[in-house]
Amino acid sequence: MDRKLLKLPFSPDSSPDWICPTCSKGLLRIKENSFIHEEARHSREAHDHPAWEPEWIRSIYTCLLICSNEKCREVVASSGTGSVDWDIIEDEYGQQDQVYSDFFIPKFFEPHLNIFPIPKDCPASVVALLNESFKLFFSSPSAAANNVRAAIEELLTELKIKRFTTANGKRRFISLHQRIGLLPAKYAQFKDMILAIKWLGNAGSHGHGEVTADDVMDSYELIEHILQEIYEPKVKKLKALAKKVNKKKGPA
Numbered sequence: 175m176d177r178k179l180l181k182l183p184f185s186p187d188s189s190p191d192w193i194c195p196t197c198s199k200g201l202l203r204i205k206e207n208s209f210i211h212e213e214a215r216h217s218r219e220a221h222d223h224p225a226w227e228p229e230w231i232r233s234i235y236t237c238l239l240i241c242s243n244e245k246c247r248e249v250v251a252s253s254g255t256g257s258v259d260w261d262i263i264e265d266e267y268g269q270q271d272q273v274y275s276d277f278f279i280p281k282f283f284e285p286h287l288n289i290f291p292i293p294k295d296c297p298a299s300v301v302a303l304l305n306e307s308f309k310l311f312f313s314s315p316s317a318a319a320n321n322v323r324a325a326i327e328e329l330l331t332e333l334k335i336k337r338f339t340t341a342n343g344k345r346r347f348i349s350l351h352q353r354i355g356l357l358p359a360k361y362a363q364f365k366d367m368i369l370a371i372k373w374l375g376n377a378g379s380h381g382h383g384e385v386t387a388d389d390v391m392d393s394y395e396l397i398e399h400i401l402q403e404i405y406e407p408k409v410k411k412l413k414a415l416a417k418k419v420n421k422k423k424g425p426a
């Protein structure tokens with residue numbers, strides 16, 4: 175996961191290397207003449223303030239992105255917010271000058287970006303919640319973290335960890351914390367990671383402090399590792415390959 179790519183502001187002259195969500199191979203490039211931005215009303219009105227500085231400028235952008243893969247050429251829409259930042263440049267006579275440039279932060283992509291690759295054997299119920307999280311990642315990190323937590327609940331159900339107990343004919347839901355405790359020994363290595371995802375997701379749903387993009391990326395890294403180990407384990411793949419080669423006593 176390229177964290178800088180996902181959280182740093184960009185300049186339209188050099189669009190970031192966002193990966194195409196459809197072919198997962200090409201890079202998204204801003205379609206010529208499609209990038210537009212306008213200053214927001216509150217920002218325009220602030221120009222009259224005696225202390226006004228260009229750093230106060232806030233704008234809204236929209237653009238189309240096209241996949242660089244000739245066989246794909248998928249089109250993606252993006253919108254978000256902009257601001258200005260300054261740099262010091264030196265002219266040919268060594269005179270320093272302050273120049274302002276526009277920078278933008280995406281809040282939305284349609285279709286949404288795939289922030290990390292999900293193993294193809296991952297259950298559909300887990301995939302659906304991760305996709306929901308990817309949709310919300312740029313606009314609402316707390317909602318995105320909450321969806322990763324929900325994906326973990328679904329994963330535990332897929333791993334046959336019971337969701338409720340029945341006492342006196344009444345069903346009682348078991349808390350996520352208790353369900354983590356019920357994981358069998360072969361999944362014990364994931365307990366702490368799942369617990370961490372739970373805390374990050376809880377912060378998202380109960381408003382305990384602000385959930386940042388980095389917090390969400392932390393839970394993405396944890397769940398990506400868990401899903402890979404369960405649904406696409408390297409050791410299992412390599413063992414199967416070795417078995418095939420050895421059986422044939424030659425290339426598999």
Ligand SMILES: [Zn+2]
Nearest residue numbers: 194197241246
């Ligand atoms: Zn593509």
